[in-house]
Amino acid sequence: MPVYELEAISELLDSPKKISIVMHQRPDGDAIGSALGLAHYLKQLGHEIRVVTPTDYPDNLKWLPGTEEVIIGPEGPATKMIQSADVLMCLDFNDLRRIEPLDDAARQVPARIMIDHHRDPKDDFTHTFWDDEASSTAEMIYRLMDQRGELSLLNQEIATCLYTGTATDTGSFRFPATSSAVYRMAADFLDAGASPSKIHEALYSNDPEKRLRLLGHALANRLVVLPEYHSAYIRLNKEDVEQFDIQSGDTEGLVNYCLSIKGINFGAFMIDKDDMVKMSFRSKGDFSAQQVALLFDGGGHFHASGGRSKDSLVETERKLLEIISSKKEELNY
Numbered sequence: 473m474p475v476y477e478l479e480a481i482s483e484l485l486d487s488p489k490k491i492s493i494v495m496h497q498r499p500d501g502d503a504i505g506s507a508l509g510l511a512h513y514l515k516q517l518g519h520e521i522r523v524v525t526p527t528d529y530p531d532n533l534k535w536l537p538g539t540e541e542v543i544i545g546p547e548g549p550a551t552k553m554i555q556s557a558d559v560l561m562c563l564d565f566n567d568l569r570r571i572e573p574l575d576d577a578a579r580q581v582p583a584r585i586m587i588d589h590h591r592d593p594k595d596d597f598t599h600t601f602w603d604d605e606a607s608s609t610a611e612m613i614y615r616l617m618d619q620r621g622e623l624s625l626l627n628q629e630i631a632t633c634l635y636t637g638t639a640t641d642t643g644s645f646r647f648p649a650t651s652s653a654v655y656r657m658a659a660d661f662l663d664a665g666a667s668p669s670k671i672h673e674a675l676y677s678n679d680p681e682k683r684l685r686l687l688g689h690a691l692a693n694r695l696v697v698l699p700e701y702h703s704a705y706i707r708l709n710k711e712d713v714e715q716f717d718i719q720s721g722d723t724e725g726l727v728n729y730c731l732s733i734k735g736i737n738f739g740a741f742m743i744d745k746d747d748m749v750k751m752s753f754r755s756k757g758d759f760s761a762q763q764v765a766l767l768f769d770g771g772g773h774f775h776a777s778g779g780r781s782k783d784s785l786v787e788t789e790r791k792l793l794e795i796i797s798s799k800k801e802e803l804n805y
């Protein structure tokens with residue numbers, strides 16, 4: 473059941489405060505878009521705003537209005553910016569472990585507001601606005617503005633940021649959570665000055681050549697298809713990371729190619745990072761990608777989730793294969 477503590481949250485916003493907005497590690501379009509959209513909105517209400525991310529984010533999001541103000545951690549002023557806030561707004565995550573190592577500082581902030589749409593929210597917050605049926609956190613920021621009767625404050629900057637968050641989290645307005653209300657909201661964003669063609673071009677027609685080369689390599693040499701298990705996965709090793717100079721965001725969306733294969737209901741992606749193997753999971757229909765993510769210290773949504781492993785890439789792949797084979801029946805729905 474959704475949790476809407478909107479009145480208590482709204483009350484906190486009624487008088488000027490020092491507010492820090494923080495999002496999860498490796499932020500995506502919804503995390504950054506909703507955070508910057510909220511920042512532009514709250515500034516109009518007279519608050520002092522800081523936007524903090526625990527880690528860097530992809531270049532194809534670095535054109536968003538306000539991007540130059542984002543404080544990138546975990547080193548530098550990020551911890552202080554969180555500690556010194558009266559209110560911490562936690563966007564697009566629901567478990568403070570998702571902002572490690574900034575989580576200790578976050579726990580010291582007296583008011584910690586969660587605005588999120590992922591499953592299994594944790595008890596780390598003083599105020600909660602949570603709805604796992606929302607298309608995006610950006611949609612929830614729009615609802616917050618609506619609930620406060622302040623949609624008239626929607627300007628081009630806010631609309632551009634929130635459109636970006638919604639578009640990226642709905643796969644360009646096509647995933648099941650894209651309700652008619654989401655399309656109506658998108659119309660409001662357009663009326664306020666958001667330009668879908670410019671936004672989509674900035675997001676998706678701006679790749680460096682190496683990213684396309686990596687895609688070719690991943691599909692030609694690193695894709696494993698298991699038709700009898702209706703599953704496919706891509707794994708990138710340390711040499712791949714080096715050869716293609718893979719940075720944060722370069723592998724975004726790769727996992728989706730697994731699901732584009734006929735008959736495949738579950739796709740996984742794994743990449744050997746310095747300190748862990750980072751994993752992404754996607755599924756279709758009745759099979760839950762989230763249940764697999766939970767076995768890899770992660771979580772997310774039913775059809776899109778992520779996790780990590782401290783084991784080697786080879787060992788992680790072995791464990792994944794074991795899980796896939798144990799779920800053969802469920803995968804063949």
Ligand code: 5GP
Nearest residue numbers: 752753769770771772773776777778779780
């Ligand atoms: P992606 O595969 O695109 O990185 O993430 C898919 C979804 O799963 C996103 O909503 C993301 O926030 C969530 N997610 C990714 N990695 C993790 C993780 O390690 N833990 C949790 N709880 N969620 C994750």
Ligand code: MN
Nearest residue numbers: 502564609641
């Ligand atoms: Mn999101």
